[in-house]
Amino acid sequence: MFKDQRLAARCRRGDREAFCQVYDAHVDQLLGLAVSLLGDTALAEDVVQDVFVGFARSAATFRLTGSFRAYLATCTANLARDVIRRRQRRPEAVLPDSDPVDVDSKGPLEAAMEKEQSEHVRAALARLPCEQREAIVLRLHGQMKFNQIAAVQEVSLSTVRSRYRYGLERLRTLLERVEQRGV
Amino acid sequence: MKPADDVEELIRQLKCRATPEFRAAAREKMLAELDKAVAAQRPSLWRTIVTNKATRYATAASILVAALAAVVFWFGVSPDHHGVVLAEAVKRTQAMNTMIHREHRAFYRKGDEKPFLQGEAVKYISTDLGQVEKQYGANGELMYVAYYVKKEKRVVVLFPAVKRYLDLPLTDKLARLTDDVSPKGLVGLLTRHGHAELGRATFDGREVEGFEMSRESIGAVVSAFQDYPEVLILFPVKSAAARLWIDVKTSLPVGVEAELENGRGLLSLWQEGTVRFRAYDFQWNPDLDPEMFVPNIPPDYQPLDLQSIEKPAATGAVLLTLPLVAAYALRHRKCRRGQSSAGCLSGLSCFRD
Numbered sequence: 269m270f271k272d273q274r275l276a277a278r279c280r281r282g283d284r285e286a287f288c289q290v291y292d293a294h295v296d297q298l299l300g301l302a303v304s305l306l307g308d309t310a311l312a313e314d315v316v317q318d319v320f321v322g323f324a325r326s327a328a329t330f331r332l333t334g335s336f337r338a339y340l341a342t343c344t345a346n347l348a349r350d351v352i353r354r355r356q357r358r359p360e361a362v363l364p365d366s367d368p369v370d371v372d373s374k375g376p377l378e379a380a381m382e383k384e385q386s387e388h389v390r391a392a393l394a395r396l397p398c399e400q401r402e403a404i405v406l407r408l409h410g411q412m413k414f415n416q417i418a419a420v421q422e423v424s425l426s427t428v429r430s431r432y433r434y435g436l437e438r439l440r441t442l443l444e445r446v447e448q449r450g451v
Numbered sequence: 452m453k454p455a456d457d458v459e460e461l462i463r464q465l466k467c468r469a470t471p472e473f474r475a476a477a478r479e480k481m482l483a484e485l486d487k488a489v490a491a492q493r494p495s496l497w498r499t500i501v502t503n504k505a506t507r508y509a510t511a512a513s514i515l516v517a518a519l520a521a522v523v524f525w526f527g528v529s530p531d532h533h534g535v536v537l538a539e540a541v542k543r544t545q546a547m548n549t550m551i552h553r554e555h556r557a558f559y560r561k562g563d564e565k566p567f568l569q570g571e572a573v574k575y576i577s578t579d580l581g582q583v584e585k586q587y588g589a590n591g592e593l594m595y596v597a598y599y600v601k602k603e604k605r606v607v608v609l610f611p612a613v614k615r616y617l618d619l620p621l622t623d624k625l626a627r628l629t630d631d632v633s634p635k636g637l638v639g640l641l642t643r644h645g646h647a648e649l650g651r652a653t654f655d656g657r658e659v660e661g662f663e664m665s666r667e668s669i670g671a672v673v674s675a676f677q678d679y680p681e682v683l684i685l686f687p688v689k690s691a692a693a694r695l696w697i698d699v700k701t702s703l704p705v706g707v708e709a710e711l712e713n714g715r716g717l718l719s720l721w722q723e724g725t726v727r728f729r730a731y732d733f734q735w736n737p738d739l740d741p742e743m744f745v746p747n748i749p750p751d752y753q754p755l756d757l758q759s760i761e762k763p764a765a766t767g768a769v770l771l772t773l774p775l776v777a778a779y780a781l782r783h784r785k786c787r788r789g790q791s792s793a794g795c796l797s798g799l800s801c802f803r804d
Contacts, residue, residue, distance in 0.1 A: 281555065323481070382464075
């Protein structure tokens with residue numbers, strides 16, 4: 269946290285290296301978050317880019333009260349929600365593309381299995397109601413606390429917990445169906 | 452496939468890595484936006500004058516003195532033996548008469564990893580007229596404005612928060628060195644006393660060639676301050692190191708990094724420490740209003756008298772100095788609580804009382 273505050277102070281002075289450090293440290297995590305929220309890599313990239321552009325635009329007035337991780341995750345969630353609202357006419361989120369889902373340096377079989385598993389999980393996430401998906405993704409991907417998520421969603425703590433719990437149950441059901449189909 | 456009851460873990464394991472193309476494009480857009488934001492912010496910095504705390508005053512003065520030292524040692528040169536990049540840089544900077552750059556300064560006590568004070572300065576330099584330097588604190592407050600006036604051979608420093616000013620003579624030695632505080636002099640510092648080539652690197656996203664000053668030039672820096680005994684008492688410079696970064700595409704300097712080690716001085720409360728500088732955001736040959744180089748001392752500002760400060764004996768120096776600083780701070784606080792500041796805010800001369 270203290271490191272983040274020092275970095276934030278450098279950002280306020282317009283220090284390009286500080287911005288690059290923040291960018292490098294969080295871009296992958298935010299992209300993962302956005303892909304999970306939107307289920308669309310191209311849209312997720314647009315959102316993440318907008319997050320960092322907005323961050324740079326507010327350089328002089330920027331005040332960090334928590335961690336960069338939580339701040340940027342909140343920005344990503346807010347922008348992703350705007351995107352979702354704009355495309356609300358569509359009944360479901362678009363199923364995720366496979367690019368650029370990460371494949372670590374593993375064997376080809378293991379990598380293929382993990383990739384397939386990720387696609388199933390993302391597809392299941394995309395079928396959740398937006399609020400539940402957001403609560404789960406911010407909690408597990410953004411590593412945010414429930415009270416922080418409550419602030420982002422502007423609802424009570426108990427509502428966030430409920431969304432999280434019901435969302436997980438629904439996900440579990442969806443994934444069990446996939447297992448039962450022997451996929 | 453892992454069992455669905457491990458669903459939290461499954462989501463945690465979802466990973467995503469930005470493609471190199473996206474990573475580069477988004478970074479570039481962010482930095483372009485940052486440049487715009489910083490450019491838009493500059494005028495507001497000019498208007499920012501915030502009241503300083505008492506303790507800030509002494510440190511503001513120490514920044515100034517350290518800055519003087521830095522100014523002298525990293526700008527002051529003439530070309531000699533050097534590579535192609537440096538030769539081209541000498542040629543290109545000869546044609547430049549004005550420049551602006553920003554500078555980040557951080558002060559560390561000896562043994563500390565974290566700075567106890569940081570600030571940002573903006574420098575406006577004219578080969579013919581001299582230079583103006585504005586030092587801002589960490590919160591954007593204006594700490595001082597320093598004028599190095601070539602024609603009048605004066606160094607004038609205004610401290611807005613306490614309405615005080617310094618008016619020092621620009622000695623021949625410092626005048627000569629200050630003369631090099633210009634685009635023309637910048638590159639030459641490295642060659643006057645020799646330099647080491649650092650090779651290619653990246654500075655603020657640009658491909659640059661690095662050069663490091665030699666040990667001989669450090670001696671020249673320290674000797675330049677023999678003209679200023681008060682500086683040696685306030686903030687003695689023990690050693691210095693500096694690196695200049697030249698853009699390989701434009702052959703113009705784009706950055707300077709420097710480090711000063713200070714000995715025991717009044718303004719560092721007789722503690723040794725380090726000052727680190729990073730000059731960046733160079734603008735070459737901008738239009739500068741000549742009026743900005745004329746010191747404008749407001750009529751309600753009172754002069755500071757540095758000559759009257761005497762160095763206490765080495766032993767017990769801390770014991771002697773700390774109460775004086777504390778007394779100064781207390782008196783300053785009293786003034787700010789309602790008494791007139793005219794009589795007691797004698798700045799550093801308070802230390803004499």
